[in-house]
Amino acid sequence: MSENKEMVSxxxxxxxxxxxxxxxxxxxxxxxxxxxxxxxxxxxxGTNTILVCHALxxxxxxxxxxxxxxxxxxxxxxxxxxxxxxTDRYFVVxxxxxxxxxxxxxxxxxxxxxxxxxxxxxxxxxxxxxxxxQKRLLKFLGVERLLAVTGGSMGGMQALEWTVKYPDMVASxxxxxxxxxxxxxxxxxxxxxxxxxxxxxxxxxxxxxxKTLPASGLAxxxxxxxxxxMSYKSMDKKFGRMLTxxxxxxxxxxxFEVEGYLRYRGDNFVKRFDANSYLYITKAMDHFDLxxxxxxxxxxxxxxxxxxxxxxxxxxxxxxxxxxxxxKALKMNGIDVTYCEVNSDYGHDAFLLEFEVQSKxxxxxxxxxxxxxxx
Amino acid sequence: MSENKEMVSxxxxxxxxxxxxxxxxxxxxxxxxxxxxxxxxxxxxGTNTILVCHALxxxxxxxxxxxxxxxxxxxxxxxxxxxxxxTDRYFVVxxxxxxxxxxxxxxxxxxxxxxxxxxxxxxxxxxxxxxxxQKRLLKFLGVERLLAVTGGSMGGMQALEWTVKYPDMVASxxxxxxxxxxxxxxxxxxxxxxxxxxxxxxxxxxxxxxKTLPASGLAxxxxxxxxxxMSYKSMDKKFGRMLTxxxxxxxxxxxFEVEGYLRYRGDNFVKRFDANSYLYITKAMDHFDLxxxxxxxxxxxxxxxxxxxxxxxxxxxxxxxxxxxxxKALKMNGIDVTYCEVNSDYGHDAFLLEFEVQSKxxxxxxxxxxxxxxx
Numbered sequence: 203m204s205e206n207k208e209m210v211s212x213x214x215x216x217x218x219x220x221x222x223x224x225x226x227x228x229x230x231x232x233x234x235x236x237x238x239x240x241x242x243x244x245x246x247x248g249t250n251t252i253l254v255c256h257a258l259x260x261x262x263x264x265x266x267x268x269x270x271x272x273x274x275x276x277x278x279x280x281x282x283x284x285x286x287x288x289t290d291r292y293f294v295v296x297x298x299x300x301x302x303x304x305x306x307x308x309x310x311x312x313x314x315x316x317x318x319x320x321x322x323x324x325x326x327x328x329x330x331x332x333x334x335x336q337k338r339l340l341k342f343l344g345v346e347r348l349l350a351v352t353g354g355s356m357g358g359m360q361a362l363e364w365t366v367k368y369p370d371m372v373a374s375x376x377x378x379x380x381x382x383x384x385x386x387x388x389x390x391x392x393x394x395x396x397x398x399x400x401x402x403x404x405x406x407x408x409x410x411x412x413k414t415l416p417a418s419g420l421a422x423x424x425x426x427x428x429x430x431x432m433s434y435k436s437m438d439k440k441f442g443r444m445l446t447x448x449x450x451x452x453x454x455x456x457x458f459e460v461e462g463y464l465r466y467r468g469d470n471f472v473k474r475f476d477a478n479s480y481l482y483i484t485k486a487m488d489h490f491d492l493x494x495x496x497x498x499x500x501x502x503x504x505x506x507x508x509x510x511x512x513x514x515x516x517x518x519x520x521x522x523x524x525x526x527x528x529x530k531a532l533k534m535n536g537i538d539v540t541y542c543e544v545n546s547d548y549g550h551d552a553f554l555l556e557f558e559v560q561s562k563x564x565x566x567x568x569x570x571x572x573x574x575x576x577x
Numbered sequence: 578m579s580e581n582k583e584m585v586s587x588x589x590x591x592x593x594x595x596x597x598x599x600x601x602x603x604x605x606x607x608x609x610x611x612x613x614x615x616x617x618x619x620x621x622x623g624t625n626t627i628l629v630c631h632a633l634x635x636x637x638x639x640x641x642x643x644x645x646x647x648x649x650x651x652x653x654x655x656x657x658x659x660x661x662x663x664t665d666r667y668f669v670v671x672x673x674x675x676x677x678x679x680x681x682x683x684x685x686x687x688x689x690x691x692x693x694x695x696x697x698x699x700x701x702x703x704x705x706x707x708x709x710x711q712k713r714l715l716k717f718l719g720v721e722r723l724l725a726v727t728g729g730s731m732g733g734m735q736a737l738e739w740t741v742k743y744p745d746m747v748a749s750x751x752x753x754x755x756x757x758x759x760x761x762x763x764x765x766x767x768x769x770x771x772x773x774x775x776x777x778x779x780x781x782x783x784x785x786x787x788k789t790l791p792a793s794g795l796a797x798x799x800x801x802x803x804x805x806x807m808s809y810k811s812m813d814k815k816f817g818r819m820l821t822x823x824x825x826x827x828x829x830x831x832x833f834e835v836e837g838y839l840r841y842r843g844d845n846f847v848k849r850f851d852a853n854s855y856l857y858i859t860k861a862m863d864h865f866d867l868x869x870x871x872x873x874x875x876x877x878x879x880x881x882x883x884x885x886x887x888x889x890x891x892x893x894x895x896x897x898x899x900x901x902x903x904x905k906a907l908k909m910n911g912i913d914v915t916y917c918e919v920n921s922d923y924g925h926d927a928f929l930l931e932f933e934v935q936s937k938x939x940x941x942x943x944x945x946x947x948x949x950x951x952x
Contacts, residue, residue: 394804
């Protein structure tokens with residue numbers, strides 16, 4: 203593991219004055235801003251760019267360290283000099299998603315029309331819109347083609363969307379712990395989170411900026427999320443029935459470690475995440491359906507990427523079965539696809555924890571794609 | 578399937594004036610009331626009583642029809658003349674649990690000390706306390722011994738508690754889709770429900786009786802619950818990505834069938850269930866731990882019941898693995914135990930849906946127990 207302390211910072215790309223960003227809904231967004239980070243250098247041939255897409259609650263800070271922070275980016279173990287996504291070799295781009303709250307335009311951004319935060323007047327966005335915002339950023343960065351696009355969870359949805367939407371731009375794709383369409387259960391968990399937020403009286407129909415935040419609703423949403431990110435086994439190993447006190451009492455305060463953990467995670471999330479963004483992003487995931495009621499086989503007919511598909515055995519939020527259907531549809535199209543179900547107890551969170559096996563899989567796959575592209 | 582329209586009604590047993598009910602916490606409850614129903618007749622030998630224990634959101638109305646209602650009790654398919662739990666042969670008792678809100682003493686009951694509803698001044702209760710309230714009711718009914726005690730989910734916890742607490746009273750036990758101790762994940766889901774309720778500003782620390790009810794918090798809790806009761810597959814079969822509208826829109830109203838179902842279930846629950854009871858009952862489940870940090874084998878050393886243990890393959894809330902550990906501990910004690918994992922896609926809800934296979938398993942097991950007891 204590299205001990206380099208690469209210092210990085212998040213930059214903001216703003217579209218030129220007057221440029222409109224076209225959403226899939228038909229709505230045109232003024233003044234798009236995209237927060238992003240890059241690691242490594244773009245080569246002269248423009249063949250070494252890897253786009254890393256983030257999951258629901260993350261941001262553009264995928265690797266390295268921000269000034270004054272001891273905590274590296276969320277995929278730091280995979281991205282850096284000499285690592286699987288080797289920044290000595292590749293040019294890595296990660297941007298905050300459209301609809302987010304970490305620098306890219308979203309519901310808490312100021313609407314140039316009114317001079318006030320959008321709130322729920324921000325247009326509903328899709329995974330396709332997120333991809334298009336990334337594409338606009340890449341154009342600004344002078345990137346015309348991607349060596350690879352990758353990401354876990356919702357990041358994997360964006361990666362898959364890239365291969366279908368812009369087949370000529372994507373040489374390879376590494377979707378991890380994700381799906382090609384949201385299932386009923388996945389929609390259901392998201393809906394519970396949204397209901398919890400919208401039930402919070404401080405939510406005020408989304409108009410809470412500058413006032414009390416809908417903290418308790420967002421905390422409950424985050425708690426539900428956290429349960430789905432862990433496996434039955436990893437929760438039992440980490441917490442079991444451990445107590446925060448000497449013994450069980452007779453009240454409704456925190457008694458079990460797992461309760462304390464969830465409350466802590468929920469309360470912490472509220473400090474850094476915008477409740478409206480949670481609504482918009484989960485909605486985009488729920489709408490995500492590459493199949494669109496049609497034939498999955500046909501959807502991938504024009505796709506030109508190679509694929510490395512990674513799932514985790516104990517991931518019950520995005521179970522391996524879903525991506526196996528994707529793998530089948532890809533193979534039926536004669537697409538070069540490697541599938542790996544990693545044995546892990548970490549559940550969905552494994553894509554943020556199982557670095558050793560992911561490193562091996564990803565580094566080999568990228569090297570092969572790179573040599574194919576540059577021979 | 579029997580087409581008899583057996584009319585039944587819920588009765589209330591009140592302890593005699595001045596009698597105190599001793600809780601495991603050491604607190605003594607005045608004026609205990611227990612709501613119950615009975616089906617069939619107690620035989621002269623007193624050897625034909627089956628105690629049916631209900632799950633979190635149910636009540637004493639396990640079978641038959643209430644006057645004016647077209648909906649039978651929650652286990653009507655299993656209980657009745659000629660059915661698996663044959664009321665021509667057995668005397669069946671089902672009572673609302675202590676801490677509940679369907680007639681038995683709980684947080685919405687009036688505290689005789691103050692003349693006002695208890696709210697959070699109602700003492701925290703345990704699965705053991707629920708069992709003791711049932712025992713008190715049985716004494717009133719003249720029942721000294723149980724042919725069998727059975728129940729699904731939390732009902733199964735009560736059944737297991739009976740065999741350990743009162744081994745001489747219980748000839749057989751049929752725990753279904755349950756556990757001998759709540760796991761971290763089970764506690765976590767309960768805690769999310771509690772936090773959702775307590776985050777509702779209408780909850781007012783539990784003092785909401787006669788005022789606006791904490792409806793949105795309880796609805797969110799119920800929604801979380803419902804997801805855990807179904808399997809990934811059963812949700813996908815029932816709802817998939819079906820829409821409530823012509824096509825996907827761009828807002829936060831109900832769009833998917835599964836969203837509508839959860840909102841409906843949540844809103845419906847609020848009309849019939851007390852939010853404080855939800856807190857007390859989930860807490861009792863979370864505290865439930867027959868093992869108590871000790872050796873599971875030793876816990877069942879004095880147990881004298883025969884066991885029929887039923888689990889369902891797709892039940893991820895109370896996964897079969899947990900009860901297999903119980904079965905092992907029972908077998909190591911030389912206890913007569915039959916274990917059956919039923920193949921079902923219905924998830925945890927299967928104990929309320931898979932009647933055919935449960936009927937066969939239960940009727941045979943009860944007949945054998947009865948003949949052993951009466952030979």
